[in-house]
Amino acid sequence: MAEIILKSLAHSYSENPSSPQDYAIREMSHTWHQGGAYALLGPSGCGKSTLLNIISGLLNPSEGDVIFDQRIVNDLPPEERNIAQVFQFPVVYDTMTVFDNLAFPLRNIGTPESKVKPRVREIADILDLTAQLTRKAKNLTADEKQKVSMGRGLVRDDVSAILFDEPLTVIDPQLKWKLRRKLKEIHEQFNITMIYVTHDQLEASTFADKIAVMYAGQVVQFGTPTELFEAPAHTFVGYFIGSPGMNFIPVSATSEALMYGDLSIPVGQRLVDAARRCGTDNLKLGIRPEFIEVAVAPGDGDLEVSVKDVQDLGTYRIMSCYLGEELFKVRLNEDQPLPHGLAYLRFPERWLGLYADEYRVEIEHG
Numbered sequence: 001m002a003e004i005i006l007k008s009l010a011h012s013y014s015e016n017p018s019s020p021q022d023y024a025i026r027e028m029s030h031t032w033h034q035g036g037a038y039a040l041l042g043p044s045g046c047g048k049s050t051l052l053n054i055i056s057g058l059l060n061p062s063e064g065d066v067i068f069d070q071r072i073v074n075d076l077p078p079e080e081r082n083i084a085q086v087f088q089f090p091v092v093y094d095t096m097t098v099f100d101n102l103a104f105p106l107r108n109i110g111t112p113e114s115k116v117k118p119r120v121r122e123i124a125d126i127l128d129l130t131a132q133l134t135r136k137a138k139n140l141t142a143d144e145k146q147k148v149s150m151g152r153g154l155v156r157d158d159v160s161a162i163l164f165d166e167p168l169t170v171i172d173p174q175l176k177w178k179l180r181r182k183l184k185e186i187h188e189q190f191n192i193t194m195i196y197v198t199h200d201q202l203e204a205s206t207f208a209d210k211i212a213v214m215y216a217g218q219v220v221q222f223g224t225p226t227e228l229f230e231a232p233a234h235t236f237v238g239y240f241i242g243s244p245g246m247n248f249i250p251v252s253a254t255s256e257a258l259m260y261g262d263l264s265i266p267v268g269q270r271l272v273d274a275a276r277r278c279g280t281d282n283l284k285l286g287i288r289p290e291f292i293e294v295a296v297a298p299g300d301g302d303l304e305v306s307v308k309d310v311q312d313l314g315t316y317r318i319m320s321c322y323l324g325e326e327l328f329k330v331r332l333n334e335d336q337p338l339p340h341g342l343a344y345l346r347f348p349e350r351w352l353g354l355y356a357d358e359y360r361v362e363i364e365h366g
């Protein structure tokens with residue numbers, strides 16, 4: 001069991017990195033607490049696998065330290081780090097039985113056979129592999145093979161952490177949900193640190209208590225699924241989490257107002273003052289489609305938009321509309337009247353986010 005700290009970590013695959021773009025991991029520090037169920041979420045190429053491989057010891061970071069329970073482990077090879085890693089594609093020995101595959105990590109560390117048998121049976125039972133125990137791994141389906149891979153990660157009870165690198169990629173969609181639930185149950189049962197890498201927000205939020213969102217080699221937010229949804233710390237988190245993602249408009253601040261071009265956006269003085277203090281021209285106002293209020297007739301302070309289309313998604317609708325040149329997405333509930341031609345939007349202040357140089361500015365709402 002371990003707390004994992006990444007201290008001033010950075011990694012470049014090039015020998016002489018000269019700019020931030022040369023780094024797959026840009027300098028970052030991060031703590032994974034003992035026993036947490038975490039997800040590392042981000043788009044392809046943002047550095048998730050690189051980070052995981054640095055934790056497991058498959059890769060040596062160019063800069064910074066990896067610390068397990070206050071001990072720097074940079075120089076320890078993977079086998080001495082007590083980390084189990086489950087990869088995207090199953091790693092099983094085809095000629096061995098399922099039982100022997102599951103027993104392998106235990107036998108490897110000299111566990112007596114009297115302990116191997118009950119533990120393998122327990123893990124097989126949890127993963128619904130009991131009926132396959134005597135079968136050769138080569139005769140299994142891709143799903144079953146990946147379950148064996150997971151079982152090999154879970155079978156040792158002395159591991160510091162288990163790292164899952166997109167483990168459900170090859171799994172049948174119907175089974176994915178079941179296996180995710182299973183992993184969550186296992187986490188609750190064994191109280192082990194688990195880090196689950198994925199590019200899928202649904203997978204991340206159904207598995208993890210806390211999600212680290214990665215973007216361009218950095219963790220830009222570490223929070224609960226609700227925190228990521230309600231208060232994205234970075235515009236990327238706003239775009240990436242939610243469907244559709246957060247709406248953003250570029251704004252500028254005068255002494256009394258926030259302006260989108262010539263249009264004054266009705267917001268409180270607190271937000272205007274915060275925007276003025278930021279000292280940057282790169283200011284954005286963000287709001288999620290779910291939090292925008294819509295009227296079919298104009299009201300005081302409403303923003304007029306032209307409706308592009310309305311998509312019916314069964315239990316709700318998504319209206320696309322233009323505020324000036326900015327395309328906005330707004331969620332409408334089934335019982336809301338459908339605007340035609342023009343609609344009128346209101347942004348509740350509680351749900352507005354101000355972003356300076358892409359990062360959220362904290363504002364006290366009185």
Ligand SMILES: Nc1ncnc2c1ncn2[C@@H]1O[C@H](COP(=O)(O)OP(=O)(O)OP(=O)(O)O)[C@@H](O)[C@H]1O
Pocket residue numbers: 013024042043044045046047048049050051199
């Ligand atoms: N062995 C390598 N040599 C050089 N560059 C690499 C190597 N592995 C990864 N990279 C680069 O490092 C960056 C991060 O890649 P990484 O595989 O860690 O991202 P990822 O988020 O895991 O993406 P994916 O989900 O596609 O695996 C990418 O720009 C990638 O091209």
